[in-house]
Amino acid sequence: MTDLRKKSGILYLSFALFLICAAAAAVMAFTALLTEKPIRQRQKSLVEENLKLVLPDFDAVTERKISGSDGTDSVLFLAEKDGKPAGKAVQTSTMNGYGGRIEALVSFDPANRVRRIVVISHNETPGIGTRVVERKAVRRLWDVLKGRKAEEGLPANEALDSYEGRTGDELSSGTVHFVSGATISSNAMLDLVRRAADILKEEESH
């Protein structure tokens, strides 16, 4: 038997590569088939989880896609509980962050005051810009050693929480909390929430 490793005819080379690629394609196709459903489910449940964080109790939600004039896509969520409106939220993004795009979900109460903000994705500098956008639950060593349970609910963030209870017109660099050292991130966040308020206003005006 000849040593296949020493073969160098173009036909055998193509055949060997074809064989390996075909096997690889089969394995990848099989995995894609296997994971397709869980991945889709997961993406859906991620949106739902975020909505649960910002909105009061609801049982049905309708979403409306809105394309902005500058090419950013936003989504308006209208939540209902027993057929009555329960809350509204806008998912939108800004490109003004220190690391580019910041995407967040902003919910509003019936009087269009900001209710709660959750940042979905961002690219801010760890330790600086993240102080503006991240809600991070801090689990402390002594709490664990003493057996204290983790706190439930949304972790606090001074900057994001300072928007709560204000209408879009009231939002300015004087009324919300700006983090020193992270002016660009703070400005971007302000821009994003204003944008969300504008989208809501526009949608409700017609």
Place this chain on the structure above:
Amino acid sequence: MTSFAKEFTKGIWKENPVLVLALGMCPTLATSSNASNALAMGLATTFVLVCSNLVISLIRGIVPDKIRIPCYIVVISTFVTVTDLFMKAYAPPAIYKALGIFLPLITVNCIVLGRAEAFASKNGLFLSLLDGAGMGFGFTLALTVVGVIREFLSAGTIFNLHMQCWETGFAVLGQAPGGFIVLGFVLAGMNCLNIRKARKNGARYEPPPEFDCHNCALCDFGQTDEK
């Protein structure tokens, strides 16, 4: 038996891919900013390394020498895609997002291709499995050590658990330059341990043969023992 154990343990200390062979620096610096990411990246790479070593060892008889690199890359990228899809479906979303582009980039991680070329294509199934597992474990360990140090110093937490030593850490260590600094200290510490151990036994520490230390006088690897 001892030779089997040796194939496994060499990746952990003597030929640790990050700390001795200095392979896979790019994912090391990028994903070791906190311990959980480092661990996840290490485990993902280990899985790819073990699987690709196995398959490459299996097909080493039919792969022509002339096109072996493309063949290896196809095998490796297949397993990377599989890992990526599974992590997208089942890993914690925060970790999947944090690893980002570095997950698909395992394909071109020099540790994986390096082991395929240097070991799996020349050795049997079982030895390749041990080599892959050992190298992967060593990579995970090195990454996690760097990750724990960086996370602790930059945020005061370890695996997201606040250690309550300080509230505001050294933010720079969480970023790329800090990765270089911490990695440098870990490398130095490891060499220091190796040299001490060798001195205790009355010998001189010899770095792995492919590691050319003899032209550099920065440390006493290359010096002769005249003392």
